[in-house]
Amino acid sequence: MNEILPDLISALPEIFVLGMAMFILLLDLFLKPSNRVLIYVFSQLTLAGAAAITILTHTPAVSYAFTGMFVDDPMSDVLKVMIYIGTAIMFVYTRHYLTLRGMFRGEYYALVLFSMVGMMIMVSGQNFLTLYMGLELLSLCLYALVALDRDNPRATEAAMKYFVLGALASGMLLYGMSMMYGATGSLDIIQVGNSLTQGAPTYSMLILGLVFIVAGLAFKLGAVPFQMWVPDVYHGAPTAMTMLIGSVPKLAAFAMVIRLLVQGLYVLAVDWQGMLVIMAVLSIIIGNVTAIAQTNLKRMLAYSTISHIGFLLFGIMSASLNGFASSMFYVSAYVLMTLAGFGMILLLSRQGFEAENLDDLKGLNQRSPWNAFLMMIVMFSMAGVPPTLGFYAKFTVLQAALEAGFVGVVIFAVLMAAVGAFYYLRVVKLMYFDEPEDKSPIVASNGMRVMLSVNALALLVLGLMPQILMGISAYAIFNSI
């Protein structure tokens, strides 16, 4: 017992969340529908508890558990806390929306918490199999969540598409991992890294494996040319689920990229850098250009996500500590922006009405100046206009890429950022310059209004003081890799 105790303490947050998720699933069976709010309360308490455990057991040192399958390092702790915060914000936003659509049930909360356990395992996985297991736990929960609104044909279609393509991607990733195992004889990321440093065994096999791993990761991130599922799933899924898919899992996917490519396959950096450059550039082009043609807000945000992923890859492809820290900063800024963006869509939706077309934002400044102002901050932040957080996120990744010598690519990205600014500006235009078509008052709980204000203003405040988030990211990366 004493031997396993340190291992259990390292994984305590995961164990706690898992236990609570099961408890909530059981509790749901014994609750009357009128008391369902308890489930919501327990879910938020779970997140608070997990955050407390993660923060209290935090040390700047790296410790391994379960014979090196699992790692507890500053990066994993920071990312986990960000995941809790993101999920908590999402719970606040989605509550009213789910209630109106009959999805305010225990399954939703249990599934989200299970998917969160998956993310946490991805963040802390130090072995090919652990990572894969975390990824699958996350993905399976997401497939189910997309289809949670069972009688909605569009959501079911989206879930099907997501499942088929997602399974394909998982297969590719697994195939790549098996190649790596064949080449190095180990599933442990540290050992794979060590044996690669001592001399590459069979180069062609490694490269083949690398291609599959990168393709699998790109699929999960939604980078071009593996982006096809993103717009359809974003569009088809109920907005509450789109918000989940588009936000916190990217933190876990980022961690997985770091674990696999940086900690495991750093020796092959020259090879994966080339792949990432192509994917980053294509993502930025296709994301930004296609977004211009969208009339559906959710699809537009889907393409905007693709271009954000392109920028995110800029930091990773720099293959420097500075670059990884800037990517981490970017992904955390991205999660905050996405949550606020989808939060606004949820705020504007009501019984029997999904605010998902761009035209639904028309004249928002006249209906509610404060909410229009918040959405404007989110849009300018996504466009990367100072003084918002989004600017510093772009600034740091471009800085890292320029440091690594990608001058042409950076200039190109910058030009595309100006193209991208157009469709964000169009949203501001709709809100501020057009007359409202729909004059109905905006109904929302106070909790949601406050949370949305805090979320959007955080983009401005963190933009005026970017050092906070930048410092946290740098701390996490520099102490972990």
Next chain:
Amino acid sequence: MMTELPIISLAIWVPILAGILVLFTGDDRRACLARWLALAGSIAGFLATLPLYTGFDFANGGFQFQERLSWIPAFNIHYHLGVDGISVPLILLTSFMTMVVVVAGWEVIEKRVAQYMASFLIMSGLMIGVFSALDTILYYVFWEAMLIPMFLVIGIWGGPNRVYATIKFFLYTLLGSLLMLVAFIYLYHQTDSFSLTDYYQLPLALPVQILIFFAFFMAFAVKIPMWPVHTWLPDAHVEAPTGGSVVLAAIMLKLGAYSFLRFAMPIAPDASHYLAGFMITLSLISIVYIAFVALAQRDMKKLIAYSSISHMGFVTLGMFIFNPLGLEGAIVQMISHGFISAAMFLCVGVLYDRVHSREISAYGGVVNTMPTFAAFAVLFAMANAGLPGTSGFVGEFLVILGSMQVNFWYAFLAALTLIFGAAYTLWMVKRVFFGEVANAHVAELKDINKREFLILGVLAVLVLGFGLYPAPITEMTNATVTQLLSHMAHSKLPAGF
């Protein structure tokens, strides 16, 4: 004078905080409160900038009133502010124009008054930030942030084609500035610092300097605007509400010219000398060709917009002939054009508020119904044409004298504009103000009210005052101009080139 008060920070943040306060007055039921609050805020903002003049050390050509705090240590970015003889007059112009704009929009703006007033107050603080930032990222943040309120001002309160104009304005400027950001990051990798003063000392090879110069050129030439990247300006001016046009013409255009002096020329002096011919050619094209374009306009605001481009050509010409006369002339021209173009746009605004047309052909014989207004308008038109005794003459004359020292033909071409400028301005005045009363609208016109009289009167005094006695500007800029030119005279090429 050494004080503990962060004078520049106050000048930046007083109007911004006042603007936020105005926003909180909410919807148009409290429009009156919003107006008075905005006026109080703009006056407070102007008072906050006055210590920069009273406490200024005229003999010192370097940066004064410096404030430096660490802001983003990870990238060695500082909240670093400071002003010199070039920026102080422009800062005073900015805070002064904000008061003018608030008063000019008083009863003209009826919908969303609080947002309108707040936009101008916040913009004023941000522009003062641009004029005083000595850290390049801080500068960039102010530079971009300033676009947001202007984007809204044109888009919400503008004319029929406002959406096109404002998006064009925003994207044009954004595209240019992003390249400048890349140049800043490049310089950061050379010096490990984003501080402007570090960049001044950094030796750079000529090809690098040229690339950096062009990155800056993209950002600043768009803003000035120079031919051929000027096309956003007529659109933006025509669609913007009067206040927006005034701020655009009086201050935003100066930001580009100021930034050339602050960034492009001192950081890349050899490239500036190398490309001087190119810049002078563009300036002369702006001066002469755009003057012809102005001659052909039928819309008063468009005409003044083109005339602005032509006058800004003098500023860039004066900067790139590299002598004290030219540079002094360029700075005087910036300030004087700030007053004159603002006054011209306000005059058009006065007519537009009454008749709701900017077409020259919709008017005729206005002098018969609005004699006081016509007197002001003719005065400003004369100043725009560069009549001696008005401030418009001083700047242009200095630049022409300066360019005469360099090349007779530069001076000859530039001087042509005294003819063309007079031609398009006076022809417009003739068609709008003189002759018989053209139509029923004109016959019904009422002369300007006290509020309009106050604004135009103050501007008229300033235009005449600086025309007869420009010394307050030149005394202030003298030391800085000398220092800048001596800095520019030293090559920054690394040894061995």
